[in-house]
Amino acid sequence: MARATTAHIHIDALRHNLAVVRARAPHAKVMAVVKADGYGHGLERVAHALAGADGFGVAALSDAQRLRAAGFSQKILLLSGFDEPADLEQLRQLDVDTVVHHRTQLDMLAADHGSPLKVWLKMDSGMHRLGFAPADFAAAHARLRALPNVAADIVCMSHLASSEDTGSPQTAEQLRTFGDHLPPSAAASIANSAGILIWPEAHRQWLRAGGALYGLAVGEGKTGADFGLRPAMTLSTRLISVQTVAKCERIGYSGIYTCPEDMPVGVAAIGYGDGYPRVIRPGTPVLLNGRRVPIIGRVSMDLMTLDLRGQPEAAVGDPVVLWGEGLPVEEVAAAAGTISYELTCSITRRVRFVEA
Numbered sequence: 527m528a529r530a531t532t533a534h535i536h537i538d539a540l541r542h543n544l545a546v547v548r549a550r551a552p553h554a555k556v557m558a559v560v561k562a563d564g565y566g567h568g569l570e571r572v573a574h575a576l577a578g579a580d581g582f583g584v585a586a587l588s589d590a591q592r593l594r595a596a597g598f599s600q601k602i603l604l605l606s607g608f609d610e611p612a613d614l615e616q617l618r619q620l621d622v623d624t625v626v627h628h629r630t631q632l633d634m635l636a637a638d639h640g641s642p643l644k645v646w647l648k649m650d651s652g653m654h655r656l657g658f659a660p661a662d663f664a665a666a667h668a669r670l671r672a673l674p675n676v677a678a679d680i681v682c683m684s685h686l687a688s689s690e691d692t693g694s695p696q697t698a699e700q701l702r703t704f705g706d707h708l709p710p711s712a713a714a715s716i717a718n719s720a721g722i723l724i725w726p727e728a729h730r731q732w733l734r735a736g737g738a739l740y741g742l743a744v745g746e747g748k749t750g751a752d753f754g755l756r757p758a759m760t761l762s763t764r765l766i767s768v769q770t771v772a773k774c775e776r777i778g779y780s781g782i783y784t785c786p787e788d789m790p791v792g793v794a795a796i797g798y799g800d801g802y803p804r805v806i807r808p809g810t811p812v813l814l815n816g817r818r819v820p821i822i823g824r825v826s827m828d829l830m831t832l833d834l835r836g837q838p839e840a841a842v843g844d845p846v847v848l849w850g851e852g853l854p855v856e857e858v859a860a861a862a863g864t865i866s867y868e869l870t871c872s873i874t875r876r877v878r879f880v881e882a
């Protein structure tokens with residue numbers, strides 16, 4: 527029998543979440559960010575579900591290639607831009623827009639003589655990762671405008687560093703810096719998911735929605751449901767063993783859990799080899815038959831052990847949900863010291879993906 531570990535991808539939830547994003551900014555266009563294999567949900571699958579978006583954002587030319595090969599004709603934006611002159615020909619062949627964030631890219635464009643490319647010019651409004659300094663932005667824009675191989679309608683973009691944090695002054699500062707240095711009447715884009723959901727003044731012409739489309743939220747104590755989003759992934763498996771373990775016996779590798787009494791212990795067929803975080807805080811819940819039971823002992827590569835005292839009637843074959851409806855991935859991520867995005871991106875290849 528096939529291993530039971532399964533990621534159900536909820537097509538309806540993806541569509542619903544796109545509608546939630548659209549409703550927040552009905553006049554803006556929505557770029558669905560599908561980098562990292564659609565945040566781990568599967569690139570083509572997600573793109574089909576989100577085909578109503580106005581474009582797709584990818585981090586690698588190979589992803590753009592996959593989308594075109596699958597027949598998608600929407601706008602595609604290469605979010606971190608091209609690396610070398612040979613990439614320019616690929617951008618043309620695939621009809622892909624590119625970000626320009628560095629002067630080495632301006633130099634490559636100046637030395638190129640092909641047909642016009644569609645460019646999104648990136649400003650570093652305060653995150654200090656990619657982009658032109660605000661003081662250099664107008665000059666970079668003017669240089670692009672003068673190139674015959676750059677299409678006239680350049681979109682000006684930037685990225686927010688702390689948009690999930692409503693208490694941080696950084697977003698307001700970035701929005702001000704971005705607005706103050708935009709060329710007159712340029713189309714603009716700065717809002718990521720939290721920008722879309724929390725900062726209406728960030729909306730502009732193009733939204734770039736990633737996590738929200740998958741039902742994921744970032745920020746202290748927040749889940750996608752707090753914003754009306756639905757989880758696009760349910761990660762599940764089954765119980766493959768139930769045994770009674772005696773008081774004072776220790777469970778699993780390194781024996782980090784000692785049974786306080788004779789107790790039923792279940793084993794679920796999932797571990798860090800499937801992408802469930804080994805660093806998870808002991809006691810983190812899973813849903814067994816829809817009800818919470820805590821993980822005990824170390825998560826191993828293929829298996830995890832569960833305290834079944836709350837469900838002594840549980841039996842081999844019973845369904846176990848690691849995250850999804852009823853157990854927000856954000857809660858699991860917090861217990862692993864990370865964010866939900868990292869968990870969905872970390873599901874490994876041996877997990878079976880099923881559309882639901």
Ligand SMILES: *Cc1c(COP(=O)(O)O)cnc(C)c1O
Pocket residue numbers: 559561605685717718719720734735736737738
């Ligand atoms: C990943 C990414 C996004 C989407 O961010 P979310 O927080 O997931 O919505 C938007 N813009 C850029 C440039 C990105 O790299």
